Amino acid sequence: MHVVILTAIVVAVFTFLMLRRWRSAKQEAMPDNRSSYEAFVNADEFDEMVLKTSHKTPVMVDFYAEWCGPCRVLTPLLAGFADDYQGAFLLAKVDVDKNQQLMQRFDIRAMPTVLLFRDGESVERFTGAKLPHSIRYILTKHGIHAPKAASGGEDV
Template identity: 80%
Template sequence: MHLAILTAIVVATFTFLIVRSLRRSKQAELSDNRSQHEAFVNADEFDEMVLETSHKTPVMVDFYAEWCGPCRNLTPLLAKFADDYQGAFLLAKVDVDKNEQLSHRFGIRAMPTVLLFRDGECVERFMGAKLPHSIQYILTKHRIHEPKAASSQNDAQE
C-alpha cells in the first residue's frame, strides 16, 4: 500500500517537472521570436514602461492569457505590426493570469483586450481578435504611421 502511494507521488512529481520544463522551453522559444519593439510588462513596471513611455511614443498594451485561443491569433499579428512600424509604437504584453491587479485596474473582462496609450491616457480600446486592416485603421486613426520605407517594401511584395 505504501509502495503504491510512494510510486504515485514519484510519478506525479516527475510529470510535473517535465510539464514545467516544456512550458519554460516554449516560453523561451516564444520570447526569442519577439519583436524588438515588444516587451512583457508586469504590474510593478507598468506605470514606468507604459504610462511614462506613452508621453514619448504610443504604447499598445495587449492583455492576454496563454490559454486564450484568440490571443494566440492576435499576438503574432500585433508583433508583426510592431516590427513593420519600426518603433512608431511600442507593444507591451501583459499576462492577465500573472497580473490580476492590472486587469482590475483597467477593467479587463475578456481576452484579448488591447489598449492604446498616448500621453499617459488610454485613447483606444478593443476586445477580441481583429483582422489586419482593423488594427491598421486604429493606428492610422491615432496618427501612428508605418515608415515610408517599410510601406513601400510591403507594396512591392503585394
C-alpha cells in the same frame, strides 16, 4: 481490490507527468518571435514603462494569458506590426494571470484585450483577435503610420 486502485493511481500519475512533460517540451519548442519594439511589463513597472512612455511614443498594451487561444493568434500579429512600424509605437505585453491588479485597474474582462495609450491615457480599446487591416485602421486613426519602406502595400 487494492491492486486495482493502486494501478489506477499509478496510471493517473504517470499520465499526468507525461502530459506535463509534453506541454513543457511543446512550449520550449515554440519560437520566440518577439519584436524588438516589444516588452513584457508587470504591475510594478506599468506606470513608468507604459503611461510615462506614452507621452513620447504611443504604447499598445496587449493583455494576454498563456492559456488563451485567441491570444496566440493576436500575439505574433501585433509583434509583426511593432516591427514593421519600427518604433512608431511600442508594444507592451501584460500577462493577466501574473498581474491581476492591472486587469482590475483597466477593467479587463476578456482576453486578449488591447489598449492604446497616448499622453498617459487609454485612447483605444479592442477585445479579441483582429484581422491585420483592423489593426492598421486603429493605428492610422491615431496618427500612427508605418515608415514608407515598411508599408509596401502588403498585409502584415
